[in-house]
Amino acid sequence: MTWALVVGGVLLLAGLLYWQLVIAEGTYLGPRVVTFLYNLVAPTYDEIKQFDMACEQWFLGLPLARALETVPAPLVLDVGTGTGRLPRALLFQPAFQGRVIGLDLSRRMLTEAARRLRPYGEQVSLIWQDAQVLPFPDDTFDAVTCLEVLEFTPRPRAVLRELVRVLRPGGVLLISNRIGRDAALLPGRAFPRPVLEQVLENLLLEDIQIRPWQEDYDLVWALKRGEPRGGGVRPLEEILRCPACQHGPLSLEREAYRCAGCGREYPVAKDGVIEMAAAARRRPR
Ligand SMILES: C[S@@+](CC[C@H](N)C(=O)[O-])C[C@H]1O[C@@H](n2cnc3c(N)ncnc32)[C@H](O)[C@@H]1O
Structure with a gap:
């Protein structure tokens, strides 16, 4: 009886983990878990x-x-x-x-x-x-x-x-x-x-x-819907907004986009990626 309960419990846990981590890819556990999983598979994703x-x-x-x-x-x-x-x-x-x-x-x-x-x-x-x-x-x-x-x-x-x-x-x-x-x-x-x-x-x-x-x-x-307006290629400096305080546009100074509203800086990494996610979570300097 005890063994049956243990086996049942293990199977239930395995099923739950499979659902949460494989099928749902961490979505019910929050964006940090989703991101963690995608960071893991990134090199082999394609x-x-x-x-x-x-x-x-x-x-x-x-x-x-x-x-x-x-x-x-x-x-x-x-x-x-x-x-x-x-x-x-x-x-x-x-x-x-x-x-x-x-x-x-x-x-x-x-x-x-x-x-x-x-x-x-x-x-x-x-x-x-x-x-x-x-x-x-x-x-x-x-x-x-x-x-x-x-x-x-x-x-x-x-x-x-x-x-x-x-x-x-x-x-x-x-x-x-x-x-x-x-x-x-x-x-x-x-x-x-x-x-x-x-x-x-x-x-x-x-x-x-x-x-x-x-x-x-x-x-x-x-x-x-609506009368067509806007669109067309524009420089990033013109269209980027601060994800933390919504101020914009941002100015590009020394390899970083700077928000004059809250003082946050969003660095441009060596591979060209504009890194907003981490800086938006931190307190401004
Ligand atoms: C299944 S992949 C799809 C990637 C790409 N669109 C494609 O079709 O190959 C899901 C992507 O969504 C991203 N993602 C998940 N949650 C996100 C969020 N809250 N904000 C931005 N990206 C997110 C993941 O990091 C991952 O790169």
Whole structure:
């Protein structure tokens, strides 16, 4: 009897750990655990995912470049960019003559992204920051993308609101939504299709298209309602805001972005990543 209880307890614990750490990737344990796990897998992430270049172009690079073809130099934000999957797919398209900013909370994923995106030089910038507070003003980007990320954030609806806030009217939103067997094990993180449609409509998005993409994900396209305004490539100094006090713009002095509002400094690391996450948590000097 005692043995049966011990074995049952061990199995239950193993199941719980598998759910929390493997399926949910730490999402119910907080962003620190999610980030810890992504920092661990960063060097092997692309090997694990085995991205197929043709699929990446067919589903992401080509349709996004087409959706932006009327904008001469589009500015794109990829939230939770990981190793730079979306920037790579988009910048591979010769028709795309804009710039991509990739943001992520895992510093090591960004280290990998910086290495892989080096050939694109000035066309890419990378920012270490939490998606829950995007360091940009309203109506800034021609497109905002967020792939395989929302379910790993503590409040996906709040992150969605942030994505739409920084998207300009008439701009393109491209996100993924978790589906399939595992989605049932992610309560409050993955959206049933009709619920997602309603959430997006409430955020004043239109032309919402939810299409099958991968076994575990739908791909969702939408436009932000309103008379088109804003967008276009602009220098980072013009659009960066302090994630701690919202003051902006920031000034670039001696390899760091400086906030005149609260005095915080956000260093630009050797690999070009703008490091906001750690400095935003610390008290200003
Ligand atoms: C499954 S990966 C997807 C990466 C990339 N978008 C792709 O499709 O390959 C999830 C990414 O979301 C990032 N992430 C998770 N929570 C985040 C948050 N709160 N803010 C910013 N990034 C976050 C992780 O660090 C990780 O790089």
